[in-house]
Amino acid sequence: MKRPEQHNTDSAGKALLADVFAKLGWVVNEIQVDYGRDFQVEVFQDNESTGTTFDVQLKSSQAPAYSAAGDFISQEIATASARYLCRELRSPALLIVADVKNRRLFWAAPQLDMAAQQALDDDKNTKTLTVRVPTSQGLPASKEALLTAIGQARVVLASRSLLEVSTAKFAASTEKRLDQAALSQNLRDKSDFLNVREAENQSAAGDLTAARETLKDVLGAVKSSIEVKLYALLMAEKIETLAVAANNGPQGFLPRIALATAWAMQQLTRKGPGHLKFFSLIARHAAELYLLADTDWGLFLNWRVHEREGDALWQLHLAAERKEIATRAIAKYRQCMRLVRLAGYRPYRASLTLAMLRILDGLAILLIRLNLEGLTEAADAYRAAGLELCKMVAAIARENGDDDSLLRAATGSALKLTHPGAGL
Numbered sequence: 001m002k003r004p005e006q007h008n009t010d011s012a013g014k015a016l017l018a019d020v021f022a023k024l025g026w027v028v029n030e031i032q033v034d035y036g037r038d039f040q041v042e043v044f045q046d047n048e049s050t051g052t053t054f055d056v057q058l059k060s061s062q063a064p065a066y067s068a069a070g071d072f073i074s075q076e077i078a079t080a081s082a083r084y085l086c087r088e089l090r091s092p093a094l095l096i097v098a099d100v101k102n103r104r105l106f107w108a109a110p111q112l113d114m115a116a117q118q119a120l121d122d123d124k125n126t127k128t129l130t131v132r133v134p135t136s137q138g139l140p141a142s143k144e145a146l147l148t149a150i151g152q153a154r155v156v157l158a159s160r161s162l163l164e165v166s167t168a169k170f171a172a173s174t175e176k177r178l179d180q181a182a183l184s185q186n187l188r189d190k191s192d193f194l195n196v197r198e199a200e201n202q203s204a205a206g207d208l209t210a211a212r213e214t215l216k217d218v219l220g221a222v223k224s225s226i227e228v229k230l231y232a233l234l235m236a237e238k239i240e241t242l243a244v245a246a247n248n249g250p251q252g253f254l255p256r257i258a259l260a261t262a263w264a265m266q267q268l269t270r271k272g273p274g275h276l277k278f279f280s281l282i283a284r285h286a287a288e289l290y291l292l293a294d295t296d297w298g299l300f301l302n303w304r305v306h307e308r309e310g311d312a313l314w315q316l317h318l319a320a321e322r323k324e325i326a327t328r329a330i331a332k333y334r335q336c337m338r339l340v341r342l343a344g345y346r347p348y349r350a351s352l353t354l355a356m357l358r359i360l361d362g363l364a365i366l367l368i369r370l371n372l373e374g375l376t377e378a379a380d381a382y383r384a385a386g387l388e389l390c391k392m393v394a395a396i397a398r399e400n401g402d403d404d405s406l407l408r409a410a411t412g413s414a415l416k417l418t419h420p421g422a423g424l
Contacts, residue, residue, distance in 0.1 A: 013060025013098030020105050020139050031055075036084040037093065043147070054092040054150050057085060062101050066135070073097050073106060073133040079120070082129040085110040086117055090161070092153035094146070097133050105139040108132070109149040111156055185225065192218045192228040196235050203239045208246070211239050229268055230276055237261040255294045258361065259287035275348035282343065282355035285336050289362035292329035293369075299325060300369050329366060333359075333382070340389060344396075353393045353405040360386060 014030070017039070021028045027042045036057055043052040057077070065074040075097050077085075085093050095108045108131055110116050119129050137145060162170070174183060195218050202211040218224055218232045240257045243249070265280035303318045336359045343352045363386050370379035390409045397405035 009060045009062055009100050012100040013058055016098050016103055016105060017058055024140055024143060036081045052150060054094055056094050056096050058096050058098060060098040060100055064097055064099050071135055075131050075133050076128050077131060079127055079129050082116060083120055086120060090157060092150045095131055106133045106135055107137050107139060107146060109153055111153045112149060188223060189225050189228050192224050196232050199235055203242055208239055208243050226268060226276060230265055233261055233264050252294055255287060255290035258290050262287040275351045279352055279355045282339050282352060283358055285339060286358035289332045289336055289359060292325060292332055293362035293365035296325045296329050297365050297369055344392060349396055350400040350402060353396055356389060356393055357408050
């Protein structure tokens with residue numbers, strides 16, 4: 001009897017999967033009784049188990065259905081299997097497609113795939129469901145992204161379990177098994193964080209009043225942690241900035257909002273922890289630079305108006321005031337950069353990157369004024385220092401996998417420094 005071709009393909013796919021994971025040092029165990037799981041994989045590092053495991057459903061093909069652009073594979077699976085992988089399985093699971101002909105493996109995380117989840121709700125009677133498997137998630141190159149997805153899936157599954165269990169059962173199950181005070185604070189922090197996220201969603205929808213009320217509950221709570229309250233203050237700052245734009249308010253309001261936020265953060269963190277105390281200190285000096293630079297800009301515009309035809313005494317007054325503010329702004333800039341240098345030596349420097357980038361707000365305004373006044377040599381020097389700041393933040397961000405700070409550093413260098421007038 002001739003062996004079916006698909007059996008050969010399946011065997012080749014299994015061998016490919018085993019080979020790829022073996023080279024990573026991970027252990028693959030085949031599941032003999034298949035209810036939607038073909039393998040269980042245990043992650044090892046330096047020959048030591050990490051305790052992380054995940055299940056795999058493997059689909060092998062000689063010719064996977066690549067998209068026209070080649071950026072994903074459309075993989076059809078039975079709806080029952082999709083429901084099992086997405087919703088019923090209580091451990092992290094991946095769908096892996098083996099391109100046997102080209103000896104390539106690609107993975108998707110159905111438990112994190114909102115399109116697949118929605119399709120299960122929309123097409124209750126269909127027998128199959130199509131999952132998009134990104135070709136950017138090839139193995140072994142995307143190992144770190146895979147581990148991140150597994151971690152996220154574990155959080156999603158744990159959250160589902162928490163939602164499903166009654167309060168009474170939750171209390172009974174955790175009593176005397178977990179530190180009740182620590183558990184209570186941890187759950188409160190997560191709840192507060194979700195409230196801040198809700199405020200962000202409300203502000204994105206244009207309901208700034210509701211967003212302010214949501215944040216008020218977090219900021220006013222006695223037992224809310226310092227970390228969450230600081231996050232709430234930063235979100236409140238964002239909301240007030242949006243309000244200025246929505247009401248066509250003066251740009252001069254923005255540095256004052258930043259300074260008020262920084263003072264509130266310093267008040268909140270006056271007793272620590274150290275990294276948030278330093279974050280708030282940098283943020284305050286950055287906001288003071290922002291306000292001085294904005295004042296300097298306003299005086300420059302006023303001086304330009306009265307430069308030729310204004311009253312001579314008023315011109316002298318403006319010149320003196322401009323000199324004083326410019327001197328203070330430069331001194332504040334130097335103070336900010338000293339703090340940046342100190343931050344670079346702190347073991348918690350990764351938590352300071354967003355505070356350091358706030359310095360660019362004031363620096364960008366100074367660059368505009370220097371360029372318009374023809375002081376290009378000074379402008380170039382400050383621009384170079386700002387770019388070095390962005391490079392430093394980017395290096396710290398890459399070191400710690402902080403994509404948000406990396407993006408902000410790139411945006412800051414591209415817009416605020418290279419094209420400093422873009423934000424005005």
